[in-house]
Amino acid sequence: MRLKKLGFEKVFSETLSEEVGVTSSQVRKDFSIFGITGNKKGGYQVDPLLVQMDQILKKDQIHQVVLVGVGNIGSAILKYRAFEEEGIRIVACFDIDPSKVNPNKKVPVYKIDELESFVKEKKIRIGIVAVPDVVAQQVCHKMIQAGINGILNFAPIKLKGGDDTVIESVNITRKLENVIYFVNNIS
Amino acid sequence: MRLKKLGFEKVFSETLSEEVGVTSSQVRKDFSIFGITGNKKGGYQVDPLLVQMDQILKKDQIHQVVLVGVGNIGSAILKYRAFEEEGIRIVACFDIDPSKVNPNKKVPVYKIDELESFVKEKKIRIGIVAVPDVVAQQVCHKMIQAGINGILNFAPIKLKGGDDTVIESVNITRKLENVIYFVNNIS
DNA sequence: TAGATTGTTAATCGATTAACAATC
DNA sequence: TAGATTGTTAATCGATTAACAATC
Numbered sequence: 329m330r331l332k333k334l335g336f337e338k339v340f341s342e343t344l345s346e347e348v349g350v351t352s353s354q355v356r357k358d359f360s361i362f363g364i365t366g367n368k369k370g371g372y373q374v375d376p377l378l379v380q381m382d383q384i385l386k387k388d389q390i391h392q393v394v395l396v397g398v399g400n401i402g403s404a405i406l407k408y409r410a411f412e413e414e415g416i417r418i419v420a421c422f423d424i425d426p427s428k429v430n431p432n433k434k435v436p437v438y439k440i441d442e443l444e445s446f447v448k449e450k451k452i453r454i455g456i457v458a459v460p461d462v463v464a465q466q467v468c469h470k471m472i473q474a475g476i477n478g479i480l481n482f483a484p485i486k487l488k489g490g491d492d493t494v495i496e497s498v499n500i501t502r503k504l505e506n507v508i509y510f511v512n513n514i515s
Numbered sequence: 516m517r518l519k520k521l522g523f524e525k526v527f528s529e530t531l532s533e534e535v536g537v538t539s540s541q542v543r544k545d546f547s548i549f550g551i552t553g554n555k556k557g558g559y560q561v562d563p564l565l566v567q568m569d570q571i572l573k574k575d576q577i578h579q580v581v582l583v584g585v586g587n588i589g590s591a592i593l594k595y596r597a598f599e600e601e602g603i604r605i606v607a608c609f610d611i612d613p614s615k616v617n618p619n620k621k622v623p624v625y626k627i628d629e630l631e632s633f634v635k636e637k638k639i640r641i642g643i644v645a646v647p648d649v650v651a652q653q654v655c656h657k658m659i660q661a662g663i664n665g666i667l668n669f670a671p672i673k674l675k676g677g678d679d680t681v682i683e684s685v686n687i688t689r690k691l692e693n694v695i696y697f698v699n700n701i702s
Numbered sequence: 703t704a705g706a707t708t709g710t711t712a713a714t715c716g717a718t719t720a721a722c723a724a725t726c
Numbered sequence: 727t728a729g730a731t732t733g734t735t736a737a738t739c740g741a742t743t744a745a746c747a748a749t750c
Contacts (some may be wrong), residue, residue, distance in 0.1 A: 340730095340731070340732090341731075341732075342731085348673060349673035349675075350718090351718075351719060351720090352719095352731095353718075353719055353720070353721090354717095354718070354719080356731090356732065356733060356734085357718090357719095357733085357734080359732095359733090360732090360733055360734070365732085365733085366731080366732060366733090367725095367726065367731080367732075368724075368725045368726040368730080368731055368732050368733090369725080369726045369729085369730060369731055369732085370726075370730095370731080370732095371731070371732085372732095385692060385695075385696065386695065386696075386699055391695050393691070400590075400591040400594040400595060401591050401595070403587075403591065404587040404588050404590065404591035405687070407587040408587060408588070408687065410671055410687075410688045411688060411691070414688055414691075414692060416688070416691060416692075416695070453698050454691075454694060454695060454698060456691070477698055478694035478695060478697055478698035479694065480687075480690055480691050480694050484597055486535060486536035488536075494693075494694050494697040494698065496690045496691075496693055496694050498685060498687060498690055500592070500595065500597075500667075500685060501597045501598060501601055501603070503667055503683045503685055504580070504598070504601075504603060504641075504643070504667050504683075505572060505601060505603075506681075506683055507641055507665035507666065507667050507681050507683050508572075508573065508578050508603070508641060508665060509572065509573075510665055510681040511640050511641060511664055511665035511681065512573055527706095527707070527708090528707075528708075529707085537742090538742075538743060538744090539707095539743095540742075540743055540744070540745090541741095541742070541743080543707090543708065543709060543710085544709085544710080544742090544743095546708095546709090547708090547709055547710070552708085552709085553707080553708060553709090554707080554708075554749095554750065555706080555707055555708050555709090555748075555749045555750040556705085556706060556707055556708085556749080556750045557706095557707080557708095557750075558707070558708085559708095
């Protein structure tokens with residue numbers, strides 16, 4: 329990260345916290361939980377710290393992900409650069425629209441019907457839902473049935489999954505409405 | 516919303532909570548805060564409820580928003596349908612790349628230099644940041660300087676603003692990493 | 703009236719922060 | 727040693743949930 333590039337060899341919880349925008353307590357606590365230790369006086373060594381963080385977040389592995397829905401948002405996510413350096417790789421897309429299907433692309437786009445067999449064969453466990461809200465729950469079901477148990481959802485609805493499934497939602501409209509609400513009321 | 520279309524005339528906090536995925540206490544409490552009252556036995560009247568909610572969220576007004584950065588994510592947001600029905604309108608985009616500038620589009624794209632004068636003239640107060648992380652803070656500054664005090668940020672960094680500014684961030688990578696972390700550890 | 707649902711207060715929970723002993 | 731920083735425990739805070747009196 330930036331600190332490394334700047335040539336720091338060691339870093340204090342205080343410095344890190346300012347960088348990330350949290351408290352120094354937070355940093356120390358998190359490190360403690362994950363077993364990252366520092367020196368009572370010298371702070372944390374940057375090099376081993378980075379290695380440990382990568383291991384914890386499993387950035388040293390490639391995480392295979394499927395994407396359902398190649399519309400506006402889906403396409404944007406597909407092109408999203410930041411994933412690569414976090415070890416995240418979208419290995420296939422699925423869409424209901426036949427005109428979008430194209431198995432010859434670098435990241436192939438298949439028919440939605442092929443989701444289950446693909447996911448099972450490749451043992452994928454993570455899926456991204458970028459479809460209109462009316463079909464989102466349905467897609468979610470299909471994913472879980474196929475064996476996926478982690479979903480990132482861009483549809484503006486609350487998806488229901490099983491107990492052994494995490495579903496994180498990104499509700500852009502809601503976020504923007506929060507901002508609007510604040511601007512109109514508080515300030 | 517859906518309940519209306521289904522022809523319900525009144526609705527209970529319990530029903531609403533299931534719909535949205537929160538507790539009934541939550542629903543009643545929120546309504547209470549905003550001064551929405553129901554009948555001790557009959558629940559809440561759907562029609563007035565919808566009207567009140569629209570007023571509270573100011574959906575009956577048009578909220579003008581500017582978008583900086585017309586790359587992958589910016590373009591997707593520009594085409595995002597859901598904004599319209601929430602009264603959110605992106606009135607102009609700004610980009611540093613001259614090849615993307617085009618003032619003749621339905622939603623015009625201007626040079627970033629024109630941000631300040633535009634925002635001041637139109638009295639815009641909300642901005643969306645969809646630029647690479649290295650320039651995000653800079654764009655944020657420009658926005659605030661121009662008079663914006665609500666920002667929705669898509670860059671994967673923590674933006675700093677003044678006290679009278681809200682900054683909501685959408686960190687897609689972070690969200691996805693949460694999912695990955697869960698899948699690899701908990702389940 | 704009896705049953706059901708609101709509105710609000712109190713209890714719980716989890717996450718964040720402060721504080722400080724340990725120690726390099 | 728004196729000063730500084732960690733690691734961890736205790737305190738705080740806010741948000742969520744449960745509970746229940748009021749009442750339609």
